Amino acid sequence: MKFSRKKINTVIRSVMTISALLTCGSALAAESGAKTDLDWHVLDGVTVKSTASLSPNAMTKVCNDKILDALYADNNFMPYWLDPALVNAIMPQLQAVADSKTLPGMQQRLDELKNLKTQRDERGFDLLLTDTYLVYIDYVHQLMQDPRPLYNSKRVTLAPLTLQMAQSYFPLTVQKINSLLPSSQFVPTMGVINHLLSLPANPLDADNVHFAKAVLPGETIPYGSDVATVLWNLGYLTQPQYQQVIAQKKIINTGVMNQAIKAFETNYGLKADGIIGHEVVGQLTRPYSSLARIAALNLQRERFAQLEGDDPQIIVNIPDYTMTLYENQKPVFESDIIDGMPKRPTNLFQSYINTVVINPYWYVPETIKVQNTIPSAKANPNFLQRNHMDVINSWSDRSVVPPSSINWATVNPKTFPHEFRQDPGPENALGRVAFLMPDSFSVYMHDEEQSEYPLFKRRQRDLSSGCMRVQKPREMAKLILSYQNMPNLPSVDDMINSNKHREIGLKKHVDLDVAYLTSWVTPDGQLAMRPDIYGYDNPRTKPINNQFISIPNYRTHERIKLALNGQSS
Secondary structure, three states, rough: OOOOHHHHHHHHHHHOOHHOOOOOOOHHHHHHHHOOOOOHHHHOOOOOOOOOHHHHOOOOOOOOHHHHHHHHOOOOOOOOOOOHHHHHHHHHHHHHHHHOOOOOOHHHHHHHHHHHHHHHHHHHHHHHHHHHHHHHHHHHHHHHHHHHHHOOOOOOOOOOOOHHHHHHOOOOOHHHHOOOOOOOHHHHHHHHHHHHHHHOOOOOOOOOOOOOEOOOOEEOOHHHHHHHHHHOOOOOOHHHHHHHOOOOOOOOOHHHHHHHHHHHHHHHHOOOOOOOHHHHHHHOOOOOOHHHHHHHHHHHHHHOOOOOOOEEEEEEEEOOOOOEOOOOOOOEEEEEEEEEEOOOOOOOOEEEEEEEOOOOOOOOOOHHHHHHHHHHHOOOOOHHOOOOOEEEEEOOOOOEOOOOOOHHHHHHOOOOOEEEEOOOOOOOOOOOOEEEOOOOOOOOOOOHHHHHHHHHHHOEEEEEEEEEEEOOOHHHHHHHHOOOOOOOOOOOOHHHHHHOEEEEEEEEEEEEEEEOOEEOOOOOOOOOOOOOOOOOHHHHHHHOHHOOOOOOOOOOOOOEEEEEOOOOO
């Protein structure tokens, strides 16, 4: 289709600078009744190499050429990003993805967009930003279907985006763009990430810094000025304090330095004793770029720990060993927890508590049965009696099988046909209270047997076989049951003291999200870090078992398929 120069100039003047962003053909097509596609020559002189990483199968310089055709046709071939508010809403979200290192090519695409902006190539910028917005929509939807790349260090693989899905995010508004935000703490978190990336290199290089021993309060701090610089860069010293400290000939672990070290230890989940031990040194020497990546990675993980609505909701954070119950999105109850050891990690999933059990029986899970219970019963004839355990015929037939009728010497743990059940009582593995929820892993929250209560005094509590042990189960049960409108129900304490097994089905379920967050921003703007107890933050040579990180959503009775093996979680 050909147009005269005069007619083209007339159209350009009629839509002023708007039509300069894309092609002017649509206005003429409306007059002639013909269909016009985007003028892809807009990108002829633009270097776009990011597409090869973002979408390797793309045949043009963009990832979504056909969808772009349709979207710009819907918009009468007008630009989408004239409003600076729209650009300001999307760019930080794209930068967060780039900083997380979960989508190769995103930082390159952002650099290309910045170059177009610098060159004032408004047509190329608009077209490429719309394509990048579509890539981001695809990225978010892929994560919600398969969140494993946030834990196994593999890239998020984009799938072909449908036109219908893309159109649901148009026409562009700030509200629609912000619907893709990963966290309510997005703005302060990005502020911390941008600050970290703006800093010069950490002066404490882990390869060249060697503390011969722990530095106690009152002792001289080796590399004192560098330690002070790190604490200042991370916000634990004010500039006047920093200037005062580095002016000293010897920097002593006392005064504002000791206070800064204690605050640092608190935010990093370490013992706040002001002692510079190997754990503190390990955190002080981390490159700022590493902290920024972990913060950005966890920002994306917060998509699976979002507060929703005003109903009660529990969020468990495994690396922090804590659970928090929210009402109206405000915390009303907190408790320390014990979670799974690295060889038996607690699963990540979304569900809801639907049953409170008082004085529970413990039905021994398969893994513990094979690896612990049967070997112990074979080694010690009194093991079952001492632990108040019965052998039951099966899960469907819970009649008791006398242990004396079993030839334990010939038992193979992997083929043993029976199951084990522990009676209620103070030494029951589940303690006095258990909280049940739908899942496929036999994972639940529960009390602890009395002899194990001292375990809660430990700072690192990855000690269970996968379930979550709650330090304050009675208080939690009282609060959950208070939502149920059951005026005739005895008190939790009375039910426990009766020593009778009782299961209470909940009329009002309590949503539960089991999350894995090793980093977040505190209310005062500081970066909080926690130990990566399961090794999900960095690449691993040994693959992570898919079931632990697939995050199935049992609230909606959905099962997220594991793409690698086609099985349901």
